[in-house]
Amino acid sequence: MTMTPHGRTVIDRIWDAHVVTELGGERTLLHIDRILLHERTGPALLAGLAAAGREPAHPELVFGMMDHTVDTRPTRSEDPRAPSGSVFIDSFRQRTAAAGIRVFDLGDPRQGIVHVVSPEQGIVLPGSTVVCPDSHTCTLGGIGALAWGIGSTEGEHAVATQTLVRPWPRRMQVRFDGRLSAGVSAKDLVLALIARFGVNGGQGCAIEFAGEAVRALPVEARLTLCNMAVEFGAWTGLVAPDDTTIEWIAGRPFAPGGALWDRAVAHWRSLVSDPDADWCETLSLDAGALAPQVTWGTNPGQTVAIDQPVPDPAAAPDGQRRAAMERALAYMDLRPGAPLAGTPIEAAFIGSCTNSRLPDLREAAAVLRGRRVAEGVRAIVVPGSTAVRAAAEAEGLDRVFTEAGFEWRKSGCSLCFFSGADDFGGARRVISTTNRNFEGRQGPGVRTHLASPATVAASAVAGRIADVRHTPRS
Amino acid sequence: MEPLTRIEGIAAPLMRPDIDTDIIIPSREITSPERTGFGEKLFAPWRYLDATRRENPDFVLNRTPFRHARILIAGDNFGCGSSREMAVWALHQFGIRCIVAPSFGAIFRTNCIRNALLPVELPEADVQALAAAAEAAPLHLVVDLERCEITGLAHRRLRFEMDAGERDCLIAGLDAIDLTWRHRAAIEAFQARDRQARPWIWEPR
Numbered sequence: 001m002t003m004t005p006h007g008r009t010v011i012d013r014i015w016d017a018h019v020v021t022e023l024g025g026e027r028t029l030l031h032i033d034r035i036l037l038h039e040r041t042g043p044a045l046l047a048g049l050a051a052a053g054r055e056p057a058h059p060e061l062v063f064g065m066m067d068h069t070v071d072t073r074p075t076r077s078e079d080p081r082a083p084s085g086s087v088f089i090d091s092f093r094q095r096t097a098a099a100g101i102r103v104f105d106l107g108d109p110r111q112g113i114v115h116v117v118s119p120e121q122g123i124v125l126p127g128s129t130v131v132c133p134d135s136h137t138c139t140l141g142g143i144g145a146l147a148w149g150i151g152s153t154e155g156e157h158a159v160a161t162q163t164l165v166r167p168w169p170r171r172m173q174v175r176f177d178g179r180l181s182a183g184v185s186a187k188d189l190v191l192a193l194i195a196r197f198g199v200n201g202g203q204g205c206a207i208e209f210a211g212e213a214v215r216a217l218p219v220e221a222r223l224t225l226c227n228m229a230v231e232f233g234a235w236t237g238l239v240a241p242d243d244t245t246i247e248w249i250a251g252r253p254f255a256p257g258g259a260l261w262d263r264a265v266a267h268w269r270s271l272v273s274d275p276d277a278d279w280c281e282t283l284s285l286d287a288g289a290l291a292p293q294v295t296w297g298t299n300p301g302q303t304v305a306i307d308q309p310v311p312d313p314a315a316a317p318d319g320q321r322r323a324a325m326e327r328a329l330a331y332m333d334l335r336p337g338a339p340l341a342g343t344p345i346e347a348a349f350i351g352s353c354t355n356s357r358l359p360d361l362r363e364a365a366a367v368l369r370g371r372r373v374a375e376g377v378r379a380i381v382v383p384g385s386t387a388v389r390a391a392a393e394a395e396g397l398d399r400v401f402t403e404a405g406f407e408w409r410k411s412g413c414s415l416c417f418f419s420g421a422d423d424f425g426g427a428r429r430v431i432s433t434t435n436r437n438f439e440g441r442q443g444p445g446v447r448t449h450l451a452s453p454a455t456v457a458a459s460a461v462a463g464r465i466a467d468v469r470h471t472p473r474s
Numbered sequence: 475m476e477p478l479t480r481i482e483g484i485a486a487p488l489m490r491p492d493i494d495t496d497i498i499i500p501s502r503e504i505t506s507p508e509r510t511g512f513g514e515k516l517f518a519p520w521r522y523l524d525a526t527r528r529e530n531p532d533f534v535l536n537r538t539p540f541r542h543a544r545i546l547i548a549g550d551n552f553g554c555g556s557s558r559e560m561a562v563w564a565l566h567q568f569g570i571r572c573i574v575a576p577s578f579g580a581i582f583r584t585n586c587i588r589n590a591l592l593p594v595e596l597p598e599a600d601v602q603a604l605a606a607a608a609e610a611a612p613l614h615l616v617v618d619l620e621r622c623e624i625t626g627l628a629h630r631r632l633r634f635e636m637d638a639g640e641r642d643c644l645i646a647g648l649d650a651i652d653l654t655w656r657h658r659a660a661i662e663a664f665q666a667r668d669r670q671a672r673p674w675i676w677e678p679r
Contacts, residue, residue, distance in 0.1 A: 017672075021660040027639045029657055031664055033675045041558065043507035054651065060678065084505035091507050128675060135557040135581055151559035151585035152509075153650075161654045163661060167637065199492055200551040204580045233551060235580045256674035264674045299492050299554075320549065324491050420502035436555060438496045440519050 007274025010240040011171050011206045014146045014271060018129050026167045032158050034061055034124055034145075036114050036132035037101070039092035040068035045133055045155040046095035056099050057162040063123055064096045064103035065114040072382050072414040072422070074407065078106065084420075099159075110253075112385025112411040115139040115353035119223065120385055122252030126241035126268040131158050135230045136353045136435065141238030142223030143245050144271060146206070148236040169235050170280040172202065173273070175211035178288025183469040185363065186221035187355060187433065187452035189213065190228040191293035193285060195303035202234030205281065208273055209239050213287030219248040220357040227354045228435055231300040241268045292468055295437045295450040296340050297328035302437075304340055306455070306467045312336035331439055332447050333429075341465050343449075346427035347378040348460035349442075350453050351409075352416040355433035356384030360453040361392050365400040367457035367471055373405035374463025378427050380407045382414040406460070418443040431459045477647030478590045481571045481617040483544025485626075486534050487605035493548060494555035495582060499564045512560050513567030535568070539612045547605045548575040550598065553582025562589045572617045574624070576601050587640050588650065592619060594634045603627065619645055 020029040037045065042064060049055070056062055069088050071077050079086060096103045104110040110121055115136055118124040126144030131137060133155040140147035150158065158164050176189055194201065209225055217225065222239045229237030239245075246265055249255050256264045291305040302325075304311065313329065313336060316322035329336060334343070350356070350364050361383065373379045381401050383389035389411055392398055398408045415422060416434040418441065424430055429447045433456050437448040449465060458468040503515040520533050529536045535543065546565070552575040553561060562585045565573070572592040586593040594617065596604075607613045607627055615626035619641060624632040643650065654661075669676050 020664045021657050023639060025637055025639050027637065029654065029660070031661075031668065040504075044509060044559070047507065048509070052651075061676075087505075088507055123678060125674070127672075133557055133559075135555065137557075149557040149581050151557055151562070151581060151588065153559060153588040154584060157651050157654065160651050161661065162665075163654055163657075165639075165650065165654065199554060200577060203577075230555075230581075233554065233577075233580070254678045256677070260674045260677070264672075267672065299494070301492075320489060320491060327490070417496070417501045420505075436494070436496065438494045438555065440500060441496050444519070 006278035007276040009171050009273045009277040009279065010208055010238065010271050011146065011169070014127050014129070017127065020163055023165060027165055028168060029163050030129060030166050032131055032162055032164055033128040034063070034130040035155070035158050036118055036130065036137070037062065037064045037096070038068055038114050038132070038134060039066050039088045041133035041152055041155070043088055043091035043095055045152040045159065046099055048152065048156045049159060050095065050098070054160045056101065056159045059100040061162065062101045062159060063118065064092065064101050065117055066092070066103065066105055066111060067113045068413045069419055070106060070412040072409045072412040074409055076106070076410040109386050109390070112387065113353050113356065113413055115223070115227070116356060116384030116388065119143050119219070120252070120387055122249055122255030125249065125255065125264070126245055127271050131155070131164065136227055138229040138234065138236040139223050139227040139353055141226035141229065141236055143219060143249065144238055144241030144268065146236065146238060149230060169206040170204065172205040172207045172281045172283065173279045174207050174209050175282065175284040176209065176213035176287040177211045177284060178213055178286050179216065180213055180287050180290065183454060184290050184292055185452040185454065186217055186224040188290055188293045189287060190225050191295065191300065191303045191450065192290050194228065194232050194301045195293065196285065197283060199231060199299050199301040200233035202229060202232035204233065204235050207234045207237040209237055210273070211284070211287070214239055215242065218359060219245060220359045223357070224354055228300065231435055240272050292452060292455050294340055294455060294465055296332060296334055297325065298331055298437055298439050300435065300437060300450060302328055306341050308340065309337050310334045310340050341467055343429070343465045345377060345429045345431050345449070345459055345464060347424040347430040348373070348456050349380050349415055349430055349432040349434065350456055351380070351382030351384065351414050352434040353384065354435045355453050356382060356388065358388050358391050360433065361388070361397050364453040364457040365397045367454050367468060368404040368406070368461065369400050371404055371461045373460045377460055377463055378424055379405055379460045380409060380415065382409040383411050386411045415442055417441055418446070431456050431465060475647045475649065476590050478571070478592060478644045479619050481544055481592060483614065484539050484542055485545040485547050485604060485608045485613045485615045486540035486543035487547045487608040488534055489547070489549045489605045491549035492551045492554055495553055495558050495561035495579070496555055498553065498561040499558060504558065504560055509563055510567070512564035516564040516568045542569065544569060544571050545615050545617065546570050546573045547601060547608055548573055550576040552578050554579035557581040559585045562586055562591055566591050574601055574604060587644065590644065590647070592617065592644065594624070596632060596634055600632055
């Protein structure tokens with residue numbers, strides 16, 4: 001399938017190492033190296049499997065996490081923050097125990113958001129295939145894995161057979177050339193990409209993110225970049241592993257050690273795209289020209305640079321898109337042509353699988369140190385894992401946040417979405433480091449502006465959407 | 475899975491682009507880990523005016539004849555966002571068996587195939603024509619999966635494309651896991667080779 005006169009892409013190389021058999025047409029039976037589950041979608045998956053009388057083929061390759069509905073308030077209780085009570089958590093415990101699947105439960109120092117914990121613990125490795133019934137599984141492309149979100153039924157398939165059937169994907173390379181300016185991060189890169197090419201610009205492709213700006217990113221920022229590949233309409237995204245990746249993985253609890261480490265590294269170093277690789281499509285953006293980005297609308301493509309005005313629907317290419325922009329402006333209560341910077345906010349949220357790792361917290365803390373959140377702004381920070389929380393506390397970041405007026409929470413998905421219990425206490429306009437600004441995503445009527453951790457911190461201090469480049473770090 | 479060969483019924487137009495699975499079924503509506511009980515929760519934020527579930531008379535699926543729709547005509551990138559399969563279960567349990575759109579969210583589309591809900595991709599102009607006809611007068615469509623065509627729009631026969639493997643699975647109502655186990659020998663052979671080639675994958679400490 002990849003026998004072309006051209007060079008090969010990193011995606012070809014990972015794919016080919018996982019082909020069990022070709023099924024005809026464009027479909028391949030692929031081996032799946034890691035299956036990740038969480039308590040929100042895991043129970044239905046494991047119930048379906050049990051009802052059909054099936055068992056996990058390789059429970060040792062399956063890992064369960066508690067993240068979606070767990071109580072993240074500082075006083076964490078066993079009661080989940082969902083109106084349906086503890087049914088998801090209890091069911092997940094029972095069904096994973098019956099299936100022989102290990103779980104990082106509440107109280108475990110490894111507990112946290114699945115897409116933060118699985119790389120942090122060395123569970124997900126470069127060149128591996130990874131699935132999880134969660135759309136942000138593409139995050140794990142940040143360490144060079146081919147990882148994608150699936151539904152519960154496909155999850156049953158993966159757990160029962162350790163394989164999935166996939167069509168050979170279109171391959172796209174997205175290059176970010178140049179160097180990021182101060183105050184501009186991986187979150188701004190990916191928001192700018194989606195704004196430029198649209199929420200379906202990725203067209204179901206497998207994307208390699210490449211270029212000078214990507215090579216310069218630490219692993220955590222690469223995870224942020226790949227996290228939002230799904231918001232770009234891609235099947236998945238990845239960054240080919242390099243020295244940065246390999247150094248980052250060394251010594252992590254589930255990563256290989258000893259002689260196996262050397263063999264693994266030799267394999268990982270082969271996972272690159274040839275210069276003449278055969279891409280179906282290539283896109284590029286000048287990373288050096290980018291300013292911090294903030295969403296103005298109700299999908300991640302409705303984004304502008306912080307110094308740009310709210311766009312005018314009159315400029316839309318057709319009636320349907322104009323109507324969509326008008327609906328978004330009405331929901332967001334914004335006027336076309338008005339500056340987005342300066343819009344008053346009532347809440348600020350730092351967390352989620354997009355932006356909750358240690359460097360994210362450091363970037364926000366650098367802005368907050370010695371400052372206070374503006375009067376009337378509810379500010380919440382949720383470390384992505386219990387390990388991130390401990391590491392942040394070890395360097396005193398928790399005090400920077402709490403002294404600034406942020407609530408310092410326990411790890412979980414928290415207010416990335418409104419599951420019916422936890423909310424922003426009546427705040428309507430929220431600036432958030434999460435990944436989805438959909439209508440009602442963070443609560444009925446809640447207006448979400450997506451931005452980087454530094455921009456969220458600067459905005460929390462200003463009480464309005466703010467340009468972090470004008471908020472010097474102290 | 476129930477075999478799917480031919481879908482007949484009323485088509486409902488919902489032509490917003492980028493309809494995400496959070497709107498199809500919001501997280502707060504997912505109160506059970508079962509696969510049932512989602513039909514009444516479909517599009518809850520648009521379909522109901524308040525917590526007492528008072529119907530919004532303007533929402534298309536609350537209007538006659540669309541409350542009995544079998545086919546949904548939708549805007550580009552339908553089902554983007556969260557992988558929650560409850561979005562497909564909600565549509566299916568409401569009665570929808572086919573969605574016609576210019577494109578679909580990738581995970582949502584796969585979830586449809588696994589639940590006998592047919593995702594049909596047509597060029598935007600054809601989708602617009604279907605939506606306009608459905609809005610103007612009750613539009614009764616026939617979707618024939620064996621012939622890969624939609625009839626019912628005056629003087630038009632709309633052909634669509636579908637992967638042959640996916641189509642065969644839907645028509646026969648085959649269980650994908652059973653189909654995969656026909657390749658058990660190939661899976662075992664792959665794993666035996668892979669344990670030699672990439673032993674670190676097989677020994678998570």
